[in-house]
Amino acid sequence: MIALTSCIEEPTEKLEVPEQNSKLAIVRNWFDTHKKDLKIGDSRDSYRTESHELILPFFEKEPDWDKFHIFQFPDGREVYEINLANAELYFPSYLSDSIPGTEPNKAVIQNIMFVENKENGRFDPVIARYYPNNENSIREFGEIYYNMIDLGWSGTVDIWTYDERHFIGFKIQEGQIISNYRKNLDQNENARKTYPQGINYLTTHCQDYAITYLAYTVTAGGQTTEHYETQVVTECRTISGGGAAPGTGSGGTGIPIGGSETYEYGGSGGYEYGGSGSNGTVNEAYVPPIISAPDLIVYNNLTDPCARKIFIDSSSPNNPPSLDLLFGLNINPLIVKLFNDCKKIPYTIQQSNLTGSNAITEFKSGGIEITLNSSYLQKASQLSIARTIIHENIHAYFIHQTKTNLDFALGLNKFANDNDLGNLADTHHELMGQYVLSMAVSLYQWEKKFGPNKGNLDFDYYYAMSFAGLLDNKTKLPNSSFKSLAGDNLDKYMQIIINEATNSVDAKSKPC
Amino acid sequence: MKKIILNILLVFMLTGAFGQTNIPPLTIEQYNILNSFLKENTLLYHKTNFSYHWQHYLNLNWLKNDIGFCLYEESGVSKNEISRFVDETTLENINIKIDNIQGPYRIEEGKINKTSIKLVSEYNSNNILYLSSPIIERGTAVILYKKLWEEKIIFFLKSEDGQWNTFCEFYIKESTRTNGISYFLPPK
Numbered sequence: 001m002i003a004l005t006s007c008i009e010e011p012t013e014k015l016e017v018p019e020q021n022s023k024l025a026i027v028r029n030w031f032d033t034h035k036k037d038l039k040i041g042d043s044r045d046s047y048r049t050e051s052h053e054l055i056l057p058f059f060e061k062e063p064d065w066d067k068f069h070i071f072q073f074p075d076g077r078e079v080y081e082i083n084l085a086n087a088e089l090y091f092p093s094y095l096s097d098s099i100p101g102t103e104p105n106k107a108v109i110q111n112i113m114f115v116e117n118k119e120n121g122r123f124d125p126v127i128a129r130y131y132p133n134n135e136n137s138i139r140e141f142g143e144i145y146y147n148m149i150d151l152g153w154s155g156t157v158d159i160w161t162y163d164e165r166h167f168i169g170f171k172i173q174e175g176q177i178i179s180n181y182r183k184n185l186d187q188n189e190n191a192r193k194t195y196p197q198g199i200n201y202l203t204t205h206c207q208d209y210a211i212t213y214l215a216y217t218v219t220a221g222g223q224t225t226e227h228y229e230t231q232v233v234t235e236c237r238t239i240s241g242g243g244a245a246p247g248t249g250s251g252g253t254g255i256p257i258g259g260s261e262t263y264e265y266g267g268s269g270g271y272e273y274g275g276s277g278s279n280g281t282v283n284e285a286y287v288p289p290i291i292s293a294p295d296l297i298v299y300n301n302l303t304d305p306c307a308r309k310i311f312i313d314s315s316s317p318n319n320p321p322s323l324d325l326l327f328g329l330n331i332n333p334l335i336v337k338l339f340n341d342c343k344k345i346p347y348t349i350q351q352s353n354l355t356g357s358n359a360i361t362e363f364k365s366g367g368i369e370i371t372l373n374s375s376y377l378q379k380a381s382q383l384s385i386a387r388t389i390i391h392e393n394i395h396a397y398f399i400h401q402t403k404t405n406l407d408f409a410l411g412l413n414k415f416a417n418d419n420d421l422g423n424l425a426d427t428h429h430e431l432m433g434q435y436v437l438s439m440a441v442s443l444y445q446w447e448k449k450f451g452p453n454k455g456n457l458d459f460d461y462y463y464a465m466s467f468a469g470l471l472d473n474k475t476k477l478p479n480s481s482f483k484s485l486a487g488d489n490l491d492k493y494m495q496i497i498i499n500e501a502t503n504s505v506d507a508k509s510k511p512c
Numbered sequence: 513m514k515k516i517i518l519n520i521l522l523v524f525m526l527t528g529a530f531g532q533t534n535i536p537p538l539t540i541e542q543y544n545i546l547n548s549f550l551k552e553n554t555l556l557y558h559k560t561n562f563s564y565h566w567q568h569y570l571n572l573n574w575l576k577n578d579i580g581f582c583l584y585e586e587s588g589v590s591k592n593e594i595s596r597f598v599d600e601t602t603l604e605n606i607n608i609k610i611d612n613i614q615g616p617y618r619i620e621e622g623k624i625n626k627t628s629i630k631l632v633s634e635y636n637s638n639n640i641l642y643l644s645s646p647i648i649e650r651g652t653a654v655i656l657y658k659k660l661w662e663e664k665i666i667f668f669l670k671s672e673d674g675q676w677n678t679f680c681e682f683y684i685k686e687s688t689r690t691n692g693i694s695y696f697l698p699p700k
Contacts, residue, residue: 344579356691362661363686366578395688403580406588413583422639424662425688473638473690 020070027080027114028065030123035061038125038162038286056164059088061127063112069145071343073292075262078116081128083141086110090129098133107131107138112162113146115289124289126167127160147295148340151175152316161265161288168263170293174312176300177293180263264290298340301350304377306512310386311349314446315393331435332442335393339368344404347396349389351377358469358501359388361395363403368396376501382451383443383509384500387465390442394435398428419480426473433481439466452510461508464493465500535559535618538645542617545646545653545668547625548676556624558631559616560645566656567607569665569684572600582667582680591682598652598667605649617645638690661687 067083091104099107109130114123128146132138132155144153154174159167166183265288302308315336339347346367354360354373358380362369370392377385401408416427432439440463447462448455470482478490486493499506538546538560550556568574576592589596621631632640644656651670656663667680 357689361688363683392688399686406581406590409581409583410586410588414586423660423690424686425690428688 020068023070023078024065024068024080027123028063030121031063031114031125034122055166056090056160058164059086061112061125061162062086067141069148071145071147073115073262074295075292077118077289079146080114080116080123081111081145082114084110084112084127099135099138102135102138109139109141109144111141111145113291115291117289124286125162126288126291127162127164129158129160131156131158147343149175149294149296150316150340151298151300151312151336157294159263159291162286165265167265167288168291172294172296174300175296175298175316177296180293261293262290263293295343296340297343297346298336299346299348301348302372304351304374304512306382307351307372307377307385307389310382310446310450310512311389313450314386314389314442329438329441330445331397331438332390332393332446335397338397338400342400342404345400349392359392361392361399363399368399370396377512379501379503379511381500381503381507381509381511383447383453383465383507384468384497384503385512386446386451387439387443387468387500390439390446390466391432391469394432394439395428398431423473426479429470429473429479430481432470433479433485436463436466436470436481436485447509453508457508460489461496464489464496467493468497468501535616537618537620538623540623541648542646543623545648545655545676546619546643548668549666549678550624550626550629552626552628554626554629555632555637555640556619556629557640557642558619558633560619561642561656561658562613562616562644563656564610566644566663566665566684567610570603570607570610570654572598572603580682582682584679584681594667594680597669597679602649602652606647606652606654609647609649613645619643657681661685661689 062085063082064085065082069081071079071081073079087105089104089108089110091108111128111130112125113128114125116123130139130144132153134154137153137155139153144150146157149157149172151174154172156169156171158169161167169181169183171178171181300308300311302311314332316333336347339345345363347370348367349370349372351372351374353375354371357373358376359370359372362371370389372385372388372392376388380388398412402412403409412427412431415421415431419427419430421427421430440459443465444455444459444462447453447457464486467478467482467486470479471477472479478486478494482493483490495506498504500509503509503511569578572595575594578591580591581588582591582594582597619631621629624631638660640659642658646653646655646668653668653670653676655666655668657666658664662683663685664681664683666678668676669679670676
């Protein structure tokens with residue numbers, strides 16, 4: 001068994017603990033030195049009053065330096081995202097409606113993001129707030145950060161400047177960016193969108209609307225105060241030249257190769273703070289850093305609502321590894337998480353009409369594309385669709401590893417040569433024999449929580465389903481792995497697979 | 513009537529012969545490259561393809577930035593290290609040579625060393641291997657390899673004793689598709 005490992009090349013994981021601590025120490029020292037300069041001075045009061053920006057009351061930020069994520073924006077700048085230990089928390093009113101009875105500090109994650117500036121050595125921060133819009137999207141600090149928003153998460157990510165001016169917000173639906181928005185009180189843009197060179201953005205669909213609402217409550221020391229605001233909100237969906245923007249669900253992935261959308265704070269074009277720093281420097285400017293949109297590279301472009309749900313349910317942390325069966329071998333959510341964590345290879349799942357296959361997985365143009373056959377989705381049972389998604393994810397995992405792990409790439413080449421396997425499908429399907437048990441556990445875990453039988457089928461049934469597709473490319477008969485592992489159950493397993501794929505009367509699951 | 517038929521036959525034969533001779537053969541050096549890496553029991557299409565899309569991948573910028581590995585023998589390096597083996601000028605000259613290819617080249621069975629390699633002229637199998645003509649630039653050569661839905665680029669280096677050796681290969685497309693016959697458009 002080749003163990004599913006974490007993304008060892010991702011900066012967060014790649015850095016040894018001493019190196020992480022060393023880098024964090026630099027950021028922490030910078031913050032301790034400069035935070036006085038980042039405070040809003042008295043001279044700011046009139047500006048705040050006259051400004052048409054949405055500006056929240058300032059409070060002293062207290063990073064909890066033991067809770068951090070380190071990642072990079074696509075342009076290579078390092079970002080240090082630290083949890084805020086503050087009791088103060090801005091809590092939009094809509095959250096009370098979407099998650100009634102939930103304590104704000106249990107639902108909202110509030111972090112400070114220090115963004116490396118390679119030119120001047122500064123780490124000017126912004127504030128990131130994660131507001132889930134349903135109970136299933138409530139996450140712990142370790143489960144969500146700016147560059148790692150999972151498929152099961154829906155809500156808004158709000159970015160504020162250090163002094164609490166609204167910068168940009170992103171609406172997220174099931175791990176996909178649906179739109180970005182700015183909270184303005186006039187026509188001035190708070191965030192100016194900039195595009196990397198070479199990207200042909202055709203259209204930006206923006207809509208302005210005014211709302212009056214309970215903008216936030218401030219909770220501190222058991223005291224809660226309410227603040228109402230009237231705002232113009234500008235919400236934009238961007239259509240890129242390469243197809244639909246991520247999350248819009250049609251026409252390709254819209255992945256801007258070689259860069260991503262960035263946002264520059266434009267409320268007052270940057271501004272300076274007076275006073276002197278601890279090193280005696282005067283008039284050091286706090287300029288909110290240019291930020292990228294969350295780099296979410298797992299694109300769920302399935303249009304069939306049932307298949308879409310099965311993918312999310314089986315592949316997101318809502319379906320966590322369990323310890324109650326077979327050592328928690330629930331590999332499927334970990335594979336999608338691997339793509340999301342590593343940011344090396346974009347992952348897209350979609351549907352289309354295919355000939356002769358229930359699904360295919362391809363590596364092309366630098367990304368993974370899983371395509372499910374639309375006609376198969378219409379006739380197969382839910383269990384069959386789930387097992388197909390898991391099967392294709394194993395392919396995706398193999399390809400990911402051959403691109404990111406030299407030992408795996410060489411090992412797979414050797415495996416193919418030693419076993420005289422002449423193509424990718426045969427090579428993967430032979431190796432997949434080593435993953436059948438993990439696939440069965442993943443299928444069981446999905447079925448237990450989300451499937452029509454609630455995990456009440458015999459485990460052997462899930463095990464049988466996990467052999468689907470392990471066929472010899474030329475003969476279309478079970479390959480060596482299938483035959484040796486299934487033994488005398490070969491025919492029985494084959495029949496189970498066919499029953500579920502065609503949703504025959506003997507199928508035990510239900511159609512979508 | 514007989515004369516007309518004879519004339520038609522003559523024209524047909526001449527056209528056919530012209531068609532054959534119009535497709536130039538590969539050079540001995542190019543055969544040396546093919547013979548250095550082709551495996552036993554291969555179905556090989558009898559003409560080289562001359563599609564150009566692979567030039568997109570033959571520049572150092574792409575090779576440096578694209579993810580993956582340059583595999584050779586039982587070893588390999590990250591693809592962004594390929595500039596250790598091939599300089600930019602070499603790649604530019606290779607691209608110029610690809611630009612100048614006018615059409616397919618003929619592959620002759622007698623010049624392929626391994627007797628189990630069969631040359632085929634019909635698109636009737638999923639297992640047919642399609643190759644570009646080997647592009648040689650001094651001691652470096654490159655070839656596009658396509659089989660069903662998979663495509664890879666192979667680099668070769670010439671040793672001091674004149675042998676061509678694979679030193680790097682990487683996939684530009686991989687797929688688990690197993691159906692359909694995928695092929696380059698037949699040469700006109």
